[in-house]
Every structure is written in structure tokens, then in C-alpha cells.
Amino acid sequence: MEVEECTSCGRNLDAADTFVIFNCPDCETSIARCDRCKKLSNDYECPECGFEGP
Numbered sequence: 560m561e562v563e564e565c566t567s568c569g570r571n572l573d574a575a576d577t578f579v580i581f582n583c584p585d586c587e588t589s590i591a592r593c594d595r596c597k598k599l600s601n602d603y604e605c606p607e608c609g610f611e612g613p
């Protein structure tokens with residue numbers, strides 16, 4: 560599955576300069592975070608299992 564939006568803020572990743580994609584520690588779903596959310600340490604919530612993390 561390809562991630563197209565930041566999981567934290569919903570911003571389209573095309574609009575982000577840099578972003579990271581990693582797997583949910585619980586269910587391996589792909590999670591994306593844009594540079595802004597990374598810098599602000601915004602929380603994310605896994606869309607699959609609801610895992611919340613910094």
C-alpha cells in the first residue's frame with residue numbers, strides 16, 4: 560500500500576519537502592510523517608490499529 564498523505568496532519572506528501580515513511584510497530588501498516596510534523600513532534604495514529612505514538 561502506498562502512502563500519499565501525512566498520517567499526522569493529512570497534508571499531501573507531494574507538498575512536503577521531506578517526509579519519512581515507516582511501519583506501524585504494531586501492525587506494519589505504512590505510516591508517513593511530513594517534515595513539519597516531525598519537527599513539531601506531532602502525534603500520529605495508525606489508521607489500521609489505532610496505535611498512537613510520537
Ligand SMILES: [Zn+2]
Pocket residue numbers: 565566567568569570592593594595596
Ligand atoms: Zn504532517
Ligand SMILES: [Zn+2]
Pocket residue numbers: 583584585586587588605606607608609610
Ligand atoms: Zn497499526
